[in-house]
Amino acid sequence: MLQITSSKNPAVKHVCALRDRRTREKERLTLLEGYRELSRGNEFGMEIKEVFFCPEMFLGENEFPLLDKLAGAGAKLAQVPAHLMTKMTYRDRPEGLIAMAVMKEHKLSALAHKPNSLYIIAEAVEKPGNLGSILRSADAAGADALIICNKCTDIYNPNVIRASTGALFSVPIAEAGTEETIEWLKENRIKSLAATPHTDLIYTEADMTQSVAIVVGTEQHGLSACWLDRADIAVRIPMLGKIDSLNVATAATILLYEAARQRKWKPKG
Secondary structure, three states: OEEOOOOOOHHHHHHHHOOOHHHHHHHOEEEEEOHHHHHHHHHOOOOEEEEEEOHHHOOOOOHHHHHHHHHHOOOEEEEOOHHHHHHHOOOOOOOOEEEEEEOOOOEHHHOOOOOOOEEEEEEOOOOHHHHHHHHHHHHHOOOOEEEEEOOOOOOOOHHHHHHHOOHHHHOOEEEEOHHHHHHHHHHOOOEEEEEOOOOOOEHHHOOOOOOEEEEEOEOOOEOOHHHHHHOOEEEEOOOOOOOOOOOHHHHHHHHHHHHHHHOOOOOOO
16 A cells, blocks of 8 residues: 655656546546445446545545555556645535546446336537436436437536546446437337427337337537437427426436336336
8 A cells, every 4th residue: 555745756746737628538437526425336337446545534444444445446546635636526515535547438228228218318518517417317317328419518527526426437338320220229229219399299108118228418408309200209398387397407406306206216136
């Protein structure tokens, strides 16, 4: 186990450099911060390369057993003082743990399909917090996967990881273009269900017990014409006030939970 005390240490500089998306994508490395992210990342197969820790910032008693587990899986450990941990982390209140982990590939061709599956498709979602919240809801509602079309944000952005509360690791993910995704849905006989205010069908009246992919669009403009024109089912969420649209993560959550309700809340496995 190493002890690092200088801000000029290459490892400290490396962690700080990974805040930049271009560096993350070039090196295929991302940052995990806090006990929950590290434990869930390890649980769901993330390869954690190096862990930096500061015991005086720990929030509980589980951090040292986790460090032992990560070291046993091959991660390098390095202890740092509080001022360096504060420099390395992106949270306002550091929890004393930050790690470098290998980013996974997320190809649509590798996504498994089974009968009566439930998918959520996010088209060109820009805000990391929204993408993380959609992942969190997908996990909670028992979705089989999230497909990101025409991505506008890095799924390994630290704010996506934080907002997902670890669901980034538990929910299968694929990244693809719209045409590739539509073709994949057709090949696997999965109905696409588009959320739009421009239809009469209320979302609770649509059949979500079949194999279905719920499609939500950008924060500002909603779904593209391509998805709206070619969706198998178009539904709307009633808006009873003066505002004409919902936050994309909120809309996704409502639709996912309606699908879960129709499926009688049966947990996977």
